[in-house]
Amino acid sequence: MTLSLAGQTVAITGAARGIGLAIARAFLDAGADLLALDLDAATLTELQKEASGRVTTRAVNVADHAALRDAVADHPIDHLVCAAAIGSGKTGFPFWSLEPSDWSRVLDVTLMGVVNTVHACVPALLSGETTRKSVLILSSVAGQIGSQTDPPYSASKAAVINFAQLAAKDFAPYGIRVNALSPGMVKTELNRSVYAASKEATTMSYEEWAEEKIRRVSPMGRWQEPAEFGAMAVFLASDACRNLTGQTLNVDGGQVMHS
Numbered sequence: 001m002t003l004s005l006a007g008q009t010v011a012i013t014g015a016a017r018g019i020g021l022a023i024a025r026a027f028l029d030a031g032a033d034l035l036a037l038d039l040d041a042a043t044l045t046e047l048q049k050e051a052s053g054r055v056t057t058r059a060v061n062v063a064d065h066a067a068l069r070d071a072v073a074d075h076p077i078d079h080l081v082c083a084a085a086i087g088s089g090k091t092g093f094p095f096w097s098l099e100p101s102d103w104s105r106v107l108d109v110t111l112m113g114v115v116n117t118v119h120a121c122v123p124a125l126l127s128g129e130t131t132r133k134s135v136l137i138l139s140s141v142a143g144q145i146g147s148q149t150d151p152p153y154s155a156s157k158a159a160v161i162n163f164a165q166l167a168a169k170d171f172a173p174y175g176i177r178v179n180a181l182s183p184g185m186v187k188t189e190l191n192r193s194v195y196a197a198s199k200e201a202t203t204m205s206y207e208e209w210a211e212e213k214i215r216r217v218s219p220m221g222r223w224q225e226p227a228e229f230g231a232m233a234v235f236l237a238s239d240a241c242r243n244l245t246g247q248t249l250n251v252d253g254g255q256v257m258h259s
């Protein structure tokens with residue numbers, strides 16, 4: 001069994017910060033080259049400096065399929081990780097406190113951004129020897145529990161699990177695997193935006209809110225670290241998982257236990 005990905009190229013959306021950045025660094029540690037994609041071009045440049053010559057960066061909006069196609073054109077891709085996503089930035093509980101128009105922007109990025117990305121990468125994924133290739137889509141516990149916090153985000157994350165399953169079936173004849181990785185709670189900008197939109201933001205600090213929330217929802221009672229998703233993403237791309245496809249792996253301290 002080897003977790004070395006030397007000589008392989010990994011395309012990652014949302015690579016500029018948070019979980020996507022941690023995944024990018026883990027793939028670099030495993031010896032892979034990167035095609036790092038994000039809206040945030042300036043931060044991508046920082047990643048490029050960390051491993052000169054092994055990171056290609058492209059500033060791109062995953063909601064824009066044509067731009068994605070241009071960004072990945074003629075670039076080899078052995079593994080693809082879709083981490084870019086957004087929430088509504090509003091409290092959705094109850095769901096009718098959001099307008100249907102609040103849903104469009106979230107679905108455009110968090111659901112269609114994944115479909116656009118995988119679709120744009122199909123030519124690269126299907127070219128050459130395909131049997132060691134893989135796709136990993138970041139979902140969320142929210143997509144499995146009907147989370148009331150941000151309904152368009154929750155529904156998008158459920159949809160990408162379903163998309164991972166159907167894409168796993170479509171790619172299986174080529175030996176290409178597709179899985180979903182589902183974080184519980186990680187202290188990133190995205191998580192801070194959930195706090196900022198909550199009614200508790202007026203009475204509690206972020207750290208107080210975070211401490212109370214993690215104890216309430218997670219059996220393990222601890223926040224996940226971005227690096228834990230880097231380790232899992234490398235493992236899922238490796239030969240150790242060559243028969244693993246169409247699955248959703250929860251790295252969430254036991255928050256979701258049903259399948």
Ligand SMILES: NC(=O)c1ccc[n+]([C@@H]2O[C@H](COP(=O)([O-])OP(=O)(O)OC[C@H]3O[C@@H](n4cnc5c(N)ncnc54)[C@H](O)[C@@H]3O)[C@@H](O)[C@H]2O)c1
Binds near residue numbers: 063086109113139140
């Ligand atoms: N943080 C958590 O607690 C948590 C929990 C469950 C799932 N997730 C999932 O993990 C993934 C990473 O989340 P994070 O917490 O690191 O978020 P983050 O907000 O810290 O980072 C998201 C990255 O995606 C990029 N991005 C956003 N919109 C984009 C677009 N339209 N085009 C290209 N890039 C875009 C941002 O610039 C940023 O670099 C997401 O899919 C998220 O839904 C996070």
